[in-house]
Amino acid sequence: MADYDVQALALATPANPSPLDTYTPAISVRNNGRFAAIATGTISAYKAGVQVFASTVQSPSIAPGETGLATATDDWTPDEETDYVFYGYVTTQLDQVEPNNNLAPVTVEISGTPPPPPVTVPAHRQQHESGGSDQLSVDGLPGVLANAQTP
Numbered sequence: 001m002a003d004y005d006v007q008a009l010a011l012a013t014p015a016n017p018s019p020l021d022t023y024t025p026a027i028s029v030r031n032n033g034r035f036a037a038i039a040t041g042t043i044s045a046y047k048a049g050v051q052v053f054a055s056t057v058q059s060p061s062i063a064p065g066e067t068g069l070a071t072a073t074d075d076w077t078p079d080e081e082t083d084y085v086f087y088g089y090v091t092t093q094l095d096q097v098e099p100n101n102n103l104a105p106v107t108v109e110i111s112g113t114p115p116p117p118p119v120t121v122p123a124h125r126q127q128h129e130s131g132g133s134d135q136l137s138v139d140g141l142p143g144v145l146a147n148a149q150t151p
Helices: 124-128
Strands: 006-013 026-031 037-047 050-062 067-072 083-091 102-109
Touching: 006 037, 006 067, 006 083, 006 102, 026 037, 026 050, 026 083, 037 067, 050 083
Parallel strands: none
Antiparallel strands: 006 026, 026 067, 037 050, 037 083, 050 067, 083 102
């Protein structure tokens, strides 16, 4: 076992497939060394063989045998719905095993639009109060109410 060794495992973000949206690309990294390590490196995306994105990546400190994310310092917004190929490279200071530092090329299909924002719903109890958008009636229900109700 090497003292210092980080390995690029997979492209963590964006997933394949993904909608047309903004992403902070990230590489999943494993620390194969005997000491904690910070992974640093680069990530890039290509469309039809032309580079359309490049950024540096960095992880927090990763304990030996653990995995973490080396996240891009820049966000990426694809300019159209198509396939993009991602390449990446991570290393750590004094890295002793170079062959596992390269991320295998990953093709990500970008298609469709991002999901719509969630619908804002008023707080549940306020909806059911007197005058609320969905007020409840307890008329005819069996049992005793916790709070007295005026008809």
